[in-house]
Amino acid sequence: xxxxxxxxxxxxxxxxxxxxxxxxxxxxxxxxxxxxxxxxxxxxxxxxxxxxxxxxxxxxxxxxxxxxxxxxxxxxxxxxxxxxxxxxxxxxxxxxxxxxxxxxxxxxxxxxxxxxxxxxxxxxxxxxxxxxxxxxxxxxxxxxxxxxxxxxxxxxxxxxxxxxxxxxxxxxxxxxxxxxxxxxxxxxxxxxxxxxxxxxxxxxxxxxxxxxxxxxxxxxxxxxxxxxxxxxxxxxxxxxxxxxxxxxxxxxxxxxxxxxxxxxxxxxxxxxxxxxxxxxxxxxxxxxxxxxxx
Amino acid sequence: xxxxxxxxxxxxxxxxxxxxxxxxxxxxxxxxxxxxxxxxxxxxxxxxxxxxxxxxxxxxxxxxxxxxxxxxxxxxxxxxxxxxxxxxxxxxxxxxxxxxxxxxxxxxxxxxxxxxxxxxxxxxxxxxxxxxxxxxxxxxxxxxxxxxxxxxxxxxxxxxxxxxxxxxxxxxxxxxxxxxxxxxxxxxxxxxxxxxxxxxxxxxxxxxxxxxxxxxxxxxxxxxxxxxxxxxxxxxxxxxxxxxxxxxxxxxxxxxxxxxxxxxxxxxxxxxxxxxxxxxxxxxxxx
Numbered sequence: 001x002x003x004x005x006x007x008x009x010x011x012x013x014x015x016x017x018x019x020x021x022x023x024x025x026x027x028x029x030x031x032x033x034x035x036x037x038x039x040x041x042x043x044x045x046x047x048x049x050x051x052x053x054x055x056x057x058x059x060x061x062x063x064x065x066x067x068x069x070x071x072x073x074x075x076x077x078x079x080x081x082x083x084x085x086x087x088x089x090x091x092x093x094x095x096x097x098x099x100x101x102x103x104x105x106x107x108x109x110x111x112x113x114x115x116x117x118x119x120x121x122x123x124x125x126x127x128x129x130x131x132x133x134x135x136x137x138x139x140x141x142x143x144x145x146x147x148x149x150x151x152x153x154x155x156x157x158x159x160x161x162x163x164x165x166x167x168x169x170x171x172x173x174x175x176x177x178x179x180x181x182x183x184x185x186x187x188x189x190x191x192x193x194x195x196x197x198x199x200x201x202x203x204x205x206x207x208x209x210x211x212x213x214x215x216x217x218x219x220x221x222x223x224x225x226x227x228x229x230x231x232x233x234x235x236x237x238x239x240x241x242x243x244x245x246x247x248x249x250x251x252x253x254x255x256x257x258x259x260x261x262x263x264x265x266x267x268x269x270x271x272x273x274x275x276x277x278x279x280x281x282x283x284x285x286x287x288x289x290x291x292x293x294x
Numbered sequence: 295x296x297x298x299x300x301x302x303x304x305x306x307x308x309x310x311x312x313x314x315x316x317x318x319x320x321x322x323x324x325x326x327x328x329x330x331x332x333x334x335x336x337x338x339x340x341x342x343x344x345x346x347x348x349x350x351x352x353x354x355x356x357x358x359x360x361x362x363x364x365x366x367x368x369x370x371x372x373x374x375x376x377x378x379x380x381x382x383x384x385x386x387x388x389x390x391x392x393x394x395x396x397x398x399x400x401x402x403x404x405x406x407x408x409x410x411x412x413x414x415x416x417x418x419x420x421x422x423x424x425x426x427x428x429x430x431x432x433x434x435x436x437x438x439x440x441x442x443x444x445x446x447x448x449x450x451x452x453x454x455x456x457x458x459x460x461x462x463x464x465x466x467x468x469x470x471x472x473x474x475x476x477x478x479x480x481x482x483x484x485x486x487x488x489x490x491x492x493x494x495x496x497x498x499x500x501x502x503x504x505x506x507x508x509x510x511x512x513x514x515x516x517x518x519x520x521x522x523x524x525x526x527x528x529x530x531x532x533x534x535x536x537x538x539x540x541x542x543x544x545x546x547x548x549x550x551x552x553x554x555x556x557x558x559x560x561x562x563x564x565x566x567x568x569x570x571x572x573x574x575x576x577x578x579x580x581x
Contacts, residue, residue, distance in 0.1 A: 010399075020415060026429065026433070120549070171574065226424060227516065261428060264428075
């Protein structure tokens with residue numbers, strides 16, 4: 001049905017698009033403008049100061065540290081979640097009694113609020129009365145100070161992130177595994193292929209497009225890591241200050257929104273680069289689906 | 295090989311669910327029992343249990359205390375829960391309505407640059423909240439919107455629209471065009487065809503979309519923290535603000551509150567379990 005009713009179609013798509021432009025495109029450009037001013041959160045008149053903010057951020061050691069912390073966090077979180085999630089998906093591949101219920105229970109953590117669960121994990125990981133350390137002491141093991149040891153704080157945030165997001169990788173990996181046609185496995189069985197060969201030649205290659213999609217989605221999300229950092233250490237801890245936490249510290253604790261905006265431009269560039277890869281990838285998947293159904 | 299898989303599933307299952315079980319146990323404890331360095335595991339109805347033992351006397355005090363404001367806070371937990379409910383429901387309603395219309399437009403009409411528009415919509419989801427929040431805050435100041443429910447409702451609607459459009463487009467694309475064509479032949483106007491054919495057939499899709507929008511609005515923290523400090527504080531911001539409390543963090547109350555906060559989400563997750571994959575991949579992967 002191709003209705004040539006110009007007014008009607010813009011009536012359908014228009015409101016949503018106007019909304020999105022007002023809340024995304026406008027802030028984006030306003031951010032670029034702010035990054036060339038000395039605007040403060042408290043209000044007052046902002047003056048254009050040219051590229052001075054950009055000069056400041058390249059001298060600021062916090063910025064380099066935050067970039068490193070975020071990078072380290074993203075790489076470790078995504079890699080561990082991918083491996084764990086894929087291992088779980090492989091374990092859950094074949095049907096067994098209770099599998100749907102078990103899978104649903106395993107998926108619950110990813111639906112919960114990172115800010116709220118992060119706060120609650122403070123209780124679990126507490127050095128004195130935390131249940132983790134009590135369990136470790138019951139086995140006579142060393143009791144790490146998860147929340148106060150500078151070398152461990154980022155690791156603790158990583159643990160919480162892995163708890164929350166491994167199910168996400170598992171969900172997408174399961175979909176990839178389910179989509180592999182059974183006749184390929186049957187043919188491999190006839191050829192007496194070893195388990196390892198089957199995994200390397202059938203399971204992994206056929207699953208990898210979806211795994212890549214999962215990795216891209218998780219990466220863009222992990223790059224924004226803020227909620228867990230706030231819950232575990234607050235925004236101004238050298239050991240855990242991610243880019244978003246640094247932004248919050250500069251803009252809402254330091255009131256320097258002009259400077260903060262110049263920080264955010266650099267973050268945006270990174271996120272946009274990765275999001276572009278993601279979107280191209282989605283487009284290629286859709287093009288492929290279109291060919292298959294056509 | 296058969297047992298190998300249980301070697302993966304069972305340890306992971308235990309580790310992943312223990313925090314949630316512990317949450318429930320903690321909500322039944324007194325503050326002293328909760329922060330005791332020897333954790334007790336078994337709730338009993340006995341009035342007095344020896345400190346340091348395996349069992350503790352279960353109490354619903356933590357739940358009762360949620361009704362009274364915590365030291366240093368203006369309102370009780372339920373006030374903030376109510377804020378979360380209002381903001382979550384209204385923003386979800388708005389995103390589903392706008393998203394369904396937009397998805398229908400892109401699904402059924404020839405629109406110039408449709409693909410570019412759709413990918414623009416998707417890309418808005420990737421912007422880090424903290425990188426766009428200051429301009430939004432300045433814009434809100436001009437309209438007196440910071441610290442209001444409306445401000446957060448509008449912001450969450452915008453934030454969830456990308457998801458709503460993409461999810462709904464996936465669902466509407468699946469409805470055969472023949473249905474509407476038949477309706478048009480019968481003399482329906484295009485708008486009537488939308489109301490009488492598309493909307494009823496995409497009811498499931500709208501419900502699934504609503505659940506995902508509600509969950510992300512319910513859980514959101516960055517925007518809520520940056521835009522609010524008094525009037526429209528949601529539960530995540532309220533909980534985060536309890537840190538650094540002079541009297542120590544009231545863990546049993548937090549556990550009870552978290553449980554109340556989380557139960558709706560868990561039930562919704564169970565309801566949409568067959569559509570979870572769609573939800574987390576913006577409708578691009580269907581099964």
